[in-house]
Amino acid sequence: MTTSQGPTEPQPPVSAAVRLAGVEKSFPVRDGTTTVALSGIDLDVAPREFVSLIGPSGCGKSTLLRIVGDLIQPSGGTVQVNGKPAHQARLDRDYGMVFQAPVLFDWRTVEANVRLPLEVMRFSRAERDRRVREMLDLVELGGFLSHYPHQLSGGMQQRVAIARALAFQPALLLMDEPFGALDEMTRERLNAEVLRIWAQTRTTVIFVTHSIPEAVFLSTRVVVMSARPGRITNVVDIDLPQPRTEQTRETERYFELVTEVRESLRGRITSSAARARAEGAIG
Amino acid sequence: MSDVARTGPPPGEGETPPTGEGRVGGRDPIASAEPLAEADLTLATAPEPSGERPASGRWRGLVRAVVALTLFLVLAALVWEGFKFLAGDPWRYPEIGFVHHPPFRILQATDRQLPHLWDIASALAQPVQRNQQETLGGFLVGAALYTWQEALIGFAVGAVIGLVLASLFVHSRLLERAFVPYVIASQTIPIVALAPIIVVGFGRGLIAVVIIATYLTFFPVTIAAMRGLSSSDPRALELMRSYAASKWQVYRKVRLPASVPYVFTALKVAATGSIVGAIIGEGPGGVPAGLGRAIDNFNQQYISGPEKLWATILVSALLGIAFYLIVQAAEALILRRRRTARPG
Numbered sequence A: 001m002t003t004s005q006g007p008t009e010p011q012p013p014v015s016a017a018v019r020l021a022g023v024e025k026s027f028p029v030r031d032g033t034t035t036v037a038l039s040g041i042d043l044d045v046a047p048r049e050f051v052s053l054i055g056p057s058g059c060g061k062s063t064l065l066r067i068v069g070d071l072i073q074p075s076g077g078t079v080q081v082n083g084k085p086a087h088q089a090r091l092d093r094d095y096g097m098v099f100q101a102p103v104l105f106d107w108r109t110v111e112a113n114v115r116l117p118l119e120v121m122r123f124s125r126a127e128r129d130r131r132v133r134e135m136l137d138l139v140e141l142g143g144f145l146s147h148y149p150h151q152l153s154g155g156m157q158q159r160v161a162i163a164r165a166l167a168f169q170p171a172l173l174l175m176d177e178p179f180g181a182l183d184e185m186t187r188e189r190l191n192a193e194v195l196r197i198w199a200q201t202r203t204t205v206i207f208v209t210h211s212i213p214e215a216v217f218l219s220t221r222v223v224v225m226s227a228r229p230g231r232i233t234n235v236v237d238i239d240l241p242q243p244r245t246e247q248t249r250e251t252e253r254y255f256e257l258v259t260e261v262r263e264s265l266r267g268r269i270t271s272s273a274a275r276a277r278a279e280g281a282i283g
Numbered sequence B: 001m002s003d004v005a006r007t008g009p010p011p012g013e014g015e016t017p018p019t020g021e022g023r024v025g026g027r028d029p030i031a032s033a034e035p036l037a038e039a040d041l042t043l044a045t046a047p048e049p050s051g052e053r054p055a056s057g058r059w060r061g062l063v064r065a066v067v068a069l070t071l072f073l074v075l076a077a078l079v080w081e082g083f084k085f086l087a088g089d090p091w092r093y094p095e096i097g098f099v100h101h102p103p104f105r106i107l108q109a110t111d112r113q114l115p116h117l118w119d120i121a122s123a124l125a126q127p128v129q130r131n132q133q134e135t136l137g138g139f140l141v142g143a144a145l146y147t148w149q150e151a152l153i154g155f156a157v158g159a160v161i162g163l164v165l166a167s168l169f170v171h172s173r174l175l176e177r178a179f180v181p182y183v184i185a186s187q188t189i190p191i192v193a194l195a196p197i198i199v200v201g202f203g204r205g206l207i208a209v210v211i212i213a214t215y216l217t218f219f220p221v222t223i224a225a226m227r228g229l230s231s232s233d234p235r236a237l238e239l240m241r242s243y244a245a246s247k248w249q250v251y252r253k254v255r256l257p258a259s260v261p262y263v264f265t266a267l268k269v270a271a272t273g274s275i276v277g278a279i280i281g282e283g284p285g286g287v288p289a290g291l292g293r294a295i296d297n298f299n300q301q302y303i304s305g306p307e308k309l310w311a312t313i314l315v316s317a318l319l320g321i322a323f324y325l326i327v328q329a330a331e332a333l334i335l336r337r338r339r340t341a342r343p344g
């Protein structure tokens, strides 16, 4: 790192928000053999990036996300989050997690659900109340504080889950198919909402999805994976301008990128730039 | 992941996730059984925790329980008197001009063995003993309250012991392996064999009776709470892990609340169990009052007045039913806000 820098100079290279090097994961199977879920995963995610993981079912996207979040241990390789080992990052409460299902607690109101991590992390009462309100306003559920989860629609429940994940301002948001169970209309609406929240909260996001349009619309980069063993086959830079709006979905570049991701998923690599990147990622 | 695929889709709705697993506690309590050793068998036939039912259904459940019980009592009374009508002693009611000679005669249906319900009812209004003021009814109400007080203490102590044991067992495989077999074995000892031993150990009196009531209470609570405490959605536990929550926080904020519907199922069983325990314990326990004591006394006076014993038995049954309904009402009150059935 350089020690002298004027205000106009570019920022010194910040350490990656997430740095995966040679990450492997195999699961023991009953008959004594192992399933290789992930092999040779190298990936750097810069702070403030929005990276999507996309790939066929079973290619290890959830496994990778859970390794990053220190919910399971890799069989090999290293995981650094904000310059620390993943385990330390978890103890430092760097992670906000959102799953496919909202996983709300049905004995808690919407407000109390969002408050849960703040209680666990011993925020002061005033601070808890302030943040709960702020987060619920952010996901536009300010009027549903004292509702119970069963009184909300699936999309609203997922927004509560997002508010809960953001309440303690984690540096890294890990989302595993958060909108996979929702209909297309709701999904698009929530996509726009996630982008707005991402712009406001300045968090880094790793987002698992099965939807190519969703990945392209949301991300700064799309990481394409293939199965058996799970590995990264391509990384597509999404150079669509920010902020993205509904018009973005109708631009030519958007369609090109959707096609590129789709072709990558099929195992064909189109643009030469993408090929070079992919070779870098694999090699 | 495979656990998502297990439950079927709900009736179609717009913004609805395809499974009913969106919320914690919404899992099938039977299918989600954690390793509980042999203990599982014991409650395998127990009703599902009513936490699975919508909140309004819980009140309706209470009303339904009362209606069903009333119907049952009416039916039982009809069978009782019908049996006597067919095979009992002659019915002689000249004041209303009714005389009936049953076509059969079975010893068990005679007035000595099985008094008419109205004879039992009228015995309630008569003095307990020939030269006493107090009616049998008044006496039995007093005895029932006394027994209930013993049972209530035993119930509370048993519930706390059950919850503490279950909490230890779900946190330590070692403790579970070491002690759950003994917890189960403890229930194979007949209470009538155990009661005298307890009395020898703790002396005659209230304490011995309470211990016996506790003994019949802690077991179902232990087993159900173990299951309830391990019923949490694994993703909820992962969520807590991602917050770097302590074991105590996971217990307090996730596992314990998730177990409440399970524990209530057991508390309903324990409510009646504690009454039975208290009644059985009063004999060897040597307490001066209570329904068990009354049963002992009226058993000795059976020849002169079988109605007294029957009245005591009926009051005991009613006490058990009343306690059960009180616990069910508490359940409906405490879980009124909780609802897992409707996804989205």
Ligand SMILES: Nc1ncnc2c1ncn2[C@@H]1O[C@H](COP(=O)(O)OP(=O)(O)OP(=O)(O)O)[C@@H](O)[C@H]1O
Residues within 6 Å of the ligand: A027, A028, A035, A036, A037, A055, A056, A057, A058, A059, A060, A061, A062, A063, A064, A230, B001
């Ligand atoms: N706990 C586990 N034990 C054994 N094998 C596992 C376990 N978890 C995942 N796997 C295996 O690892 C592979 C990757 O699983 P993972 O859940 O990460 O896939 P995925 O990409 O998230 O799939 P999907 O898109 O369907 O969610 C699969 O082959 C799966 O069978």
Ligand SMILES: [Mg+2]
Residues within 6 Å of the ligand: A061, A062, A063, A176, B001
């Ligand atoms: Mg997955």
